Amino acid sequence: MENLLLIFTDYTIRNVLLGAIVLGLVSGTLSAFAVLRKASLLGDTMSHAALPGVIIAFLITGVRAPLPLLIGALIAGLLGTLFMSLITSTTRIKQDSAQGVILAVFFGFGMALLSWVIRQPGSEHAGLDRFLFGQAAATVESDVITMAGIGGIALLLIALFWKEFKLITFDAQYARTIGLPVGLLDVLVTTLIVIAVVVGLQMVGVVLMSAMIAAPGAAARQWTNRLGVMVILSAVFGAVAGAAGALISSSAANVPTGPVIVLAITVIVIVSLLFAPNRGILWSLRRTKSVLAPSPVEPNAQAHVVGSARPKGVYEP
Amino acid sequence: MTQSQIEIQVVAALVAAACAIPGVFLVLRRSALISDAISHTVLLGIVIGFMLLGDIENPLLIVFAAGAGVLTVTLSELLLKTRRVREDAAIGLVFPALFSIAVIIITQNFGSIHIDVDAVLLGELAFAPFNRVDIIGSSLPRGVVVMGIILIANLIAVAVFYKELKLATFDAGLAAALGFSPALIHYGLMTSVSVTAVGAFDHVGSILVIALMIAPPAAAYLLTDRLARMIAYSALIGIAAAISGYWIARALNVNISGAMATMTGIFFVAALMFAPERGLIAQVIRRKRRGERFAVEMLLVHLRRHEGTSDEETENTLGHLTDELNWSPRYAHQTVKRAQRNGYVQLVSDALRLTDQGRTMASTLLAVR
Amino acid sequence: MTKDTSLYPIAVEDLTVAYHEEPVLWDVDVTVPAGALMAIVGPNGAGKSTLIKAMLGLVPRSAGHVHFFGRSYAEERQRVAYVPQRGSVDWDFPTNALDVVMMGRYGRIGWVKRPGKADRAVAHEALEMVGMRDFASRQISQLSGGQQQRVFLARALAQDADIYLMDEPFQGVDATTEHAIVRVLKDLQARGRTVVVVHHDLETVPEYFDHVLLLNVKAIANGRVEDVFTPENLRAAYGGRVDLLLKQEA
Structure with missing residues (x-):
């Protein structure tokens, strides 16, 4: 109870909590699209690829202001995706290897740059390594405002281009025939995912940010068959995990925020996989007793059940 | 060390x-x-x-x-x-x-x-x-x-x-x-x-x-x-x-x-x-070569199709290639040059004519494989 | 230009398409008359799907032109509806049948705006036409293959176009779906629409279609079924295998 009161009185805890919720909302929303685009690991790649961008932005501007660093991260992340698609489209190297190369090489380059920057005289570079490991406790009000501003723009764009994003995610080819600039919209979605990643980086760090892109969408998918509901649920799951992480870590000594956020979202995933109606494992175990277990991911799995009942109004020979 | x-x-x-x-x-x-x-x-x-x-x-x-x-x-x-x-x-x-x-x-x-x-x-x-x-x-x-x-x-x-x-x-x-x-x-x-x-x-x-x-x-x-x-x-x-x-x-x-x-x-x-085989530079060179050969083939097929038809005079001209084959004037010119070098076409003022060799080549290309 | 392309719903002129500089379609010249119900047939790798995709600008053309009512595809998008192969999308996408059909309206609705009541009504009507009225709110992964195919067909119907281009709609569907599709095709034709269908089953060509294009990299023959769907043309398109093919399918 005492800790709950601290939320309203303690400046640091309030910022951490608000930051974690914003992070969860934004990454949760984008996670839904990442999962549907089969790009769950994009968060992993992008969070690593962002590092050199952060350092170079720092070298150019000379200050550790959040916005320029985030823009640097964004540019590096997008360059990474560009290289990735260059590699997969021109060679026989597959997506996983291309992702791995980009992830490790960009991050390695960032590490080399960072070690050089840290050895320079002066103290402006202090705290740059937050972008590697994340340091939720160091979140200040200006960080929260920047995160909320950038995240808000991302969410607004999704709301605005909802129908277009839905169509290119489901059937890009058809989208092209009705005249949508599919390539451009693809870049926009990827940019939004990268934005979600870089917004969260300084709170939870590189490794754990990847979970925030992979997990909320995977959990939300289990509960619903509607895209709108899935995206909202995904955002809520992200926010709940963020809040839980911030509260738990502020109420106990020596508990880092980022890992707790990740464990919270992992618990949500496990619960969803087990108990979600229809798709949940327990549900299909119950059903197995009567019918053969349907498998949600495999298309047409229920063809033999559903297809046998002929709908009304169909031409019968 | x-x-x-x-x-x-x-x-x-x-x-x-x-x-x-x-x-x-x-x-x-x-x-x-x-x-x-x-x-x-x-x-x-x-x-x-x-x-x-x-x-x-x-x-x-x-x-x-x-x-x-x-x-x-x-x-x-x-x-x-x-x-x-x-x-x-x-x-x-x-x-x-x-x-x-x-x-x-x-x-x-x-x-x-x-x-x-x-x-x-x-x-x-x-x-x-x-x-x-x-x-x-x-x-x-x-x-x-x-x-x-x-x-x-x-x-x-x-x-x-x-x-x-x-x-x-x-x-x-x-x-x-x-x-x-x-x-x-x-x-x-x-x-x-x-x-x-x-x-x-x-x-x-x-x-x-x-x-x-x-x-x-x-x-x-x-x-x-x-x-x-x-x-x-x-x-x-x-x-x-x-x-x-x-x-x-x-x-x-x-x-x-x-x-x-x-x-x-x-x-x-x-x-x-x-x-050497799969690198981007090797790919570009290979594509350019194949592209050049393919352009000549497209030219021959185009000329063959319109040869002897009523629209031959308009279709089979150097100027028309840019429109018909979506080529830049320079690319059309280069391709015609290449076809001429191989003895496939003749350029008579602006009109393009297939040689016997070019006609045979075009027919081979059009035959069902 | 000697041919007046505006007289035809579809006019393909000297179309050549190449993947990696190897031709997949060679100098294809096809006109489709208004109200035609045309099958595109040919052996595997003949470029049937590629022809449709090249018409729609989904694959780049090396040479040639495609006109819809004498104009480019970009100008006439709304009048051309496309039914892609069923396998081209992931049916586990979280949405229902009605919502997919509604996507057929997106081109008309335009950017940012949401579908309205009228669009919903059109989508329901389209589902009705393919015999899927009762499946409007069914999650698409829970539909059979044939039902999914009919949803795709309904999406094209919801676009209310003048030209329909369909890529193998009969591929792997049940008898109910096959009949439903045929009924829709005849209905479209009766309403004066032009339909072009990539088709595999030679046997049913005379029954389902009135025009046919025999394709094997180049256009072998093109015209009314009774004129061009001949053993000689089939042999030219399929090589020696056609006798075997017809026998197998008989």
Whole structure:
């Protein structure tokens, strides 16, 4: 109870909590699209690829202001995706290897740059390594405002281009025939995912940010068959995990925020996989007793059940 | 070169070679990102091992770490088997969770002891010469001994199971039909990845482990079609990246692992650009040649189609090609020149006419293959 | 230009398409008369799907032109509806049948705006036409292959176009679906629409279609079924295999 009161009185805890919720909302929303685009690991790649961008932005501007660093991260992340698609489209190297190369090489380059920057005289570079490991406790009000501003723009764009994003995610080819600039919209979605990643980086760090892109969408998918509901649920799951992480870590000594956020979202995933109606494992175990277990991911799995009942109004020979 | 410089490079070269062997199979089996997952989750194994054994130098730690690696793969596959999530999501869900548990245990229990999250990601090769063991009376860096053993183990494994690995990688169905268990080979490979990652990350950090497991094999994949050569090239590229990275790091005074990972990227880009068959430059040249030949063929077919028809006068002119074949005037001109050189067409003022040779060629092209 | 392309719903002129500089379609010249119900047939790798995709600008053309009512596809998008192969999308996408059909309205609705009541009504009507009225709110992964195919067909119907281009709609569907599709095709034709269908089953060509294009990289023959669907032309398109093919399918 005492800790709950601290939320309203303690400046640091309030910022951490608000930051974690914003992070969860934004990454949760984008996670839904990442999962549907089969790009769950994009968060992993992008969070690593962002590092050199952060350092170079720092070298150019000379200050550790959040916005320029985030823009640097964004540019590096997008360059990474560009290289990735260059590699997969021109060679026989597959997506996983291309992702791995980009992830490790960009991050390695960032590490080399960072070690050089840290050895320079002066103290402006202090705290740059937050972008590697994340340091939720160091979140200040200006960080929260920047995160909320950038995240808000991302969410607004999704709301605005909802129908277009839905169509290119489901059937890009058809989208092209009705005249949508599919390539451009693809870049926009990827940019939004990268934005979600870089917004969260300084709170939870590189490794754990990847979970925030992979997990909320995977959990939300289990509960619903509607895209709108899935995206909202995904955002809520992200926010709940963020809040839980911030509260738990502020109420106990020596508990880092980022890992707790990740464990919270992992618990949500496990619960969803087990108990979600229809798709949940327990549900299909119950059903197995009567019918053969349907498998949600495999298309047409229920063809033999559903297809046998002929709908009304169909031409019968 | 001082002795410690030589020792650092030997450790780095051993790491590079040891990583290349399982790395080749990861890249070929399209599970490269498993190395990313495993190289992070071995931390959990080390933490748990350390809690149980109470000694960070205990060789048994490697067993715990390898166990954590295999656990990562097993959990991912279990998740995949529920068919509620896809493969990419399965990996992305498991390893951050295990890594988080490890980080929480570390911060809770040993805030300041040797296990340090930064060191896991980044590694510090410069310390390699200071951590020594005595083997048969001579003092060697621990890294040389550990990575030497792992490299030899990987070499033996790949030599003994070469045929099985090859078959299971390229045709899992056939391998199973012939009685080799693809699952056994798969878990064997994952064990090798885990053990290599554990041995290596202590010295070079998990990022360089990933870089060395993926980038050199990916580069080698562009250079050869033969499995044995791909392994050899990967090892050589990895070693070259490690050693060049070391000297660059020294010259610029930057993090050694970071410089080495950057060098794997440079070598990869070099292969991507200059690989003799599959490189981008070779592709561009080949496409240009084929494109030129194809343009002449298109010209002949176009002329043949409109030859003797009422619209021949308008269709078969140099000026009309730009519209009809979507060519720039310059490209149309070049293509006509090329066709003239081959004796396929004649240009009479602005009108294009097929020669007998050109007509035969066009008919051949149009015949159903 | 000697031919007045505006007289035809579809006019393909000297179309050449190449993948990696190897021709997949060679100098194809086809006109489709208004109200035609045309099958595109040919052996595997003949470029049937590629022809449709090249018409729609989904694959780049090396040479030639495609006109819809004498104008480019970009100008006439709304009047051309496309039914892609069923396997080209992931049916585990979280949405229902009605929502997919509604996507057929997106081109008309335009950017940012949401579908309205009228669009919903059109989508319901389209589902009704393919015999899927009762499946409007069914999650698409829970539909059979044939039902999914009919959802795709309904999406094209919801676009209310003048030209329909369909890529293998009969591929792997049940008898109910096959009949439903045929009924829709005849209905479209009765309403004066032009329909072009990539088709595999030679046997049913005379029954389902009135025009046919025999394709094998180049256009072998093109015209009314009774004129061009001859053993000689089939042999030219399929090579010696056609006798075997017809026998197998008989």
